[in-house]
Every structure is written in structure tokens, then in C-alpha cells.
Amino acid sequence: QKEVEQNSGPLSVPEGAIASLNCTYSDRGSQSFFWYRQYSGKSPELIMFIYSNGDKEDGRFTAQLNKASQYVSLLIRDSQPSDSATYLCAVNPVGNQFYFGTGTSLTVIP
Amino acid sequence: SQTIHQWPATLVQPVGSPLSLECTVEGTSNPNLYWYRQAAGRGLQLLFYSVGIGQISSEVPQNLSASRPQDRQFILSSKKLLLSDSGFYLCAWIGGETGAGYGYTFGSGTRLTVV
Numbered sequence: 001q002k003e004v005e006q007n008s009g010p011l012s013v014p015e016g017a018i019a020s021l022n023c024t025y026s027d028r029g030s031q032s033f034f035w036y037r038q039y040s041g042k043s044p045e046l047i048m049f050i051y052s053n054g055d056k057e058d059g060r061f062t063a064q065l066n067k068a069s070q071y072v073s074l075l076i077r078d079s080q081p082s083d084s085a086t087y088l089c090a091v092n093p094v095g096n097q098f099y100f101g102t103g104t105s106l107t108v109i110p
Numbered sequence: 111s112q113t114i115h116q117w118p119a120t121l122v123q124p125v126g127s128p129l130s131l132e133c134t135v136e137g138t139s140n141p142n143l144y145w146y147r148q149a150a151g152r153g154l155q156l157l158f159y160s161v162g163i164g165q166i167s168s169e170v171p172q173n174l175s176a177s178r179p180q181d182r183q184f185i186l187s188s189k190k191l192l193l194s195d196s197g198f199y200l201c202a203w204i205g206g207e208t209g210a211g212y213g214y215t216f217g218s219g220t221r222l223t224v225v
Contacts, residue, residue: 102153
């Protein structure tokens with residue numbers, strides 16, 4: 001079983017719509033959760049992190065965490081073509097080890 | 111502010127040739143440093159991490175090695191490259207600009223193609 005699983009997509013949404021990206025993880029003791037955006041040919045860029053159950057909002061981005069269900073999601077409101085990228089979910093159980101999902105490719109159609 | 115530098119950006123090397131990729135961090139001291147590899151269509155794979163000068167932990171047995179000769183310098187090496195070493199190599203450290211929490215900040219990456 002993979003440590004972190006994401007739907008590989010591709011996910012396509014029209015401009016202005018809400019994009020919903022999902023991630024599940026296997027280590028119930030995981031404490032920290034991160035979302036990275038990776039444009040084609042570029043390195044990942046941290047866009048959101050969340051530690052506590054519930055929602056965390058930052059501009060058009062909302063991260064949602066449910067530790068009981070071992071589920072973390074990222075919502076992108078008012079999606080823009082510039083949001084087209086691969087989104088990586090990362091989980092930090094303890095210490096220095098982070099586990100990454102394989103990413104979900106998002107395309108926002110103008 | 112803290113920045114992470116990684117070079118070269120792209121590299122094409124023949125099978126059996128040596129490799130040296132360098133990463134440096136500015137604006138911080140004693141950072142935890144990491145080397146990741148991202149193969150085409152696959153997730154990020156942790157190769158090495160270092161918590162201090164001369165301290166290297168290897169996560170995946172392979173023909174790669176890492177060294178940390180200075181506090182803010184991390185080097186990835188190989189004596190003889192294999193075709194399977196092709197990929198996107200990323201250096202990272204934990205920390206970064208305000209708001210990054212303690213997630214990774216990645217360098218710009220090196221695209222390695224072994225031919």
C-alpha cells in the first residue's frame with residue numbers, strides 16, 4: 001500500500017469553477033500535511049500546509065484535513081488558467097521523512 | 111532572505127560517466143538538506159538527507175552518493191551513471207519564507223538525461 005495516494009487525473013475544470021483535489025494517506029500518526037504546485041518542467045512550490053482537523057483558507061485555496069478518515073484535500077476556487085499544473089500532496093509522519101503522492105494534473109480551460 | 115541554488119539546470123551524460131550536482135543554501139545556518147529524484151510520471155523519491163556537515167543518511171541503495179562538505183553545501187555524485195539514473199533531481203531544505211511552515215523549499219532542479 002502506498003503511503004500517500006492521489007487521483008492521477010487529469011482533472012479538467014472550466015475557468016471560474018472550483019477544482020477539488022484529493023489525497024489519502026496510510027500512516028494514522030501523520031501530523032503535517034502539505035500541498036505543492038508543480039508547473040511542467042519546474043520544481044514543486046509549497047502553496048498550503050495544514051496541521052489540524054478542519055479547513056484552512058488562503059486566498060482562493062482551501063485545505064481540508066480529516067485525520068479520522070486519513071484524508072486531505074485542496075479546493076481551488078475561481079480556478080484560473082494559471083492554476084494549470086500538477087498538484088502534489090505530501091505527508092510528514094514524524095522526523096525528517098516526507099511522503100509524496102504522485103500528483104494530480106489539473107487543467108483549467110479558458 | 112533564504113534562497114537555495116542548484117546547478118546545472120540540465121545535463122546530458124553518457125552511461126558510465128561520473129556525476130556531480132551541487133546545491134547551496136543562503137540565508138540560514140545548519141539547515142536540514144535533502145536530495146530527491148523525480149522520474150518521469152512518478153512521484154518524488156527521497157535519495158539522501160543530511161542534518162549537518164559530514165552527516166549523510168541514505169534512503170535508497172543505489173550507485174549514487176552524497177556529501178556535505180560545508181554547512182550550506184550538499185553534493186550528489188555518482189562514479190558511473192546508469193540509464194535508470196535519468197530524472198529530475200531536486201535539492202530541498204526544510205523552511206523558507208514566512209508562511210512555509212516547516213515544509214520543504216525546493217531548488218530549481220537539474221534535469222539529468224543519461225544516454
